[in-house]
Amino acid sequence: MKNPFHVMLIPTLGCPSKCSYCWSSEEGSPIMSIETIREVVAWLKNFREDRVTFTFHGGEPLLAGPEFYRQALPLLSQELHHLNPEFAMQTNLWRMTPEIAQILAEYHVPLGSSIDGPREINDLQRGNGYFEKTMRGYEIAKAQGLNVRFICTFTNQSVKSREEIFNFFLTNGFTLKLHPALPSLRSENPKQWALDPEEYGELLVYLLDKSLEHLHDMDIMNINDLCRCVFTRQGNVCTFVNCMGNTFAVGPDGGIYPCYRFVGMPEYVMGNVYDHPSRQDLEKSDAWKLMHQFRQYVDKACGECQHIKYCRGGCPYNAIAPTAGVIQGVDPHCVAYKRIFDEITYRLNKEMFDSPMMEMGFTSQPMKRKKPGVMSLMHKMVSG
Ligand code: SF4
Ligand code: SF4
Secondary structure, three states, X not given: OXXXXXXXXXXXXXXXXXXXXXXXXXXXXXXXXXXXXXXXXXXXXXXXXXXXXXXXXXOOHHHHHHHHHHHHHHHHHHHOHHHOOEEEEEOOOOOOOHHHHHHHHHOOOOEEEEOOOOHHHHHHHHOOOHHHHHHHHHHHHHHXXXXXXXXXXXXOOHHHHHHHHHHHHHHOOOOEEEEEOOOOOOOOOOOOOOOOHHHHHHHHHHHHXXXXXXXXXXOEHHHHHHHHHHHHOOOOOHHHOOOEOOEEEEOOOOEEEOOHHHOOOXXXXXXXXXXXXXXXXXXXXXXXXXXXXXXXHHHHHOOOOOOHHHHOOOOHHHHHXXXXXXXXXXXXXXXXXXXXXXXHHHHHHHHHHXXXXXXXXXXXXXXXXXXXXXXXXXXXXXXX
8 A cells, every 4th residue: 555546536527617717627518427436436446456535626526416426425435445545625615515515524525625815816817706605615614524725826917916815815714725827728818817937936935935934823735845845855746746657537428537637638538437447558548658758758858957856847737738748848837846946945955054953963853043944844844
């Protein structure tokens, strides 16, 4: 059970919201049948022995309705109990009802939702009424004891209000996870909202400072993850590991893709759960081979970079989807990754070098400093 894997289940690509920068929803998308879940079970029974996490993603997964989850969760959990399945869901919460919340609570499903800051900023980019509908769903989920975290998408517009957005998360006691708006390949003007990589890098440095300033009152997931990467010299979130072979997504019709981001793009189908493919079968697909070629490309293109061990060229979707599957470069967010990894490395080295304990050897205790630094953040994470 050494190599956990991740299966994202995409019950539909449909979504009741119309966020301006969305790149993943599709009108009229069918809803996954419970039969397809049965086939997921049959496919995974002998696929591998490792621990599995299922994430219900979309589109909007709650469109599948309560009956789907009432049947899907026990099927996956009981029939695959030898894989110790865990569950998660990414949802805008609009269709949350006490009934669905109860079912999800029974299986301890943590929820990720999306809110881009205070109502005005959020609704400007996600559409009028979004904020209220999501908050209503949040209250229902909370009332059933569900754990909800919010992802905040920063666009090239909202990044100008970063202080206001940060304060919104801080005063509401929300953990912050940020997401840069990607070019929407389904839009006529793909870059209209996309966050420029340089701006993304500066935003990460700003949030690093905010994270240290509010060390004990707030968590910023990305900053924690990035610091952990540098400190342990190992990637720990999908962007910074070789996701290939350990992450799969299943679309509404049972099609198997390398990740939810590719669902609905026929050229990235690797197989179908109805055929119960083995890993060797999936390896024969063009999509698998392309992802593998990307990894080989990264070994060369990033070979001189001091961060390659824990960055691994970033996200393959970001690198190859905008160029229609032609490998022309690594993840365009490289600029941002370099900026923040350089900054964390510099601060870490400086703090260690400046530490009076250096003369006596390394200590796991944080230094008594006037201002907390990245070592204080590491210490906070290690001590839980
Ligand atoms: S393709 Fe990108 S988003 Fe998908 S699992 Fe890999 S790194 Fe993560
Ligand atoms: S920071 Fe850029 S060059 Fe370095 S490993 Fe990551 S993607 Fe490659």
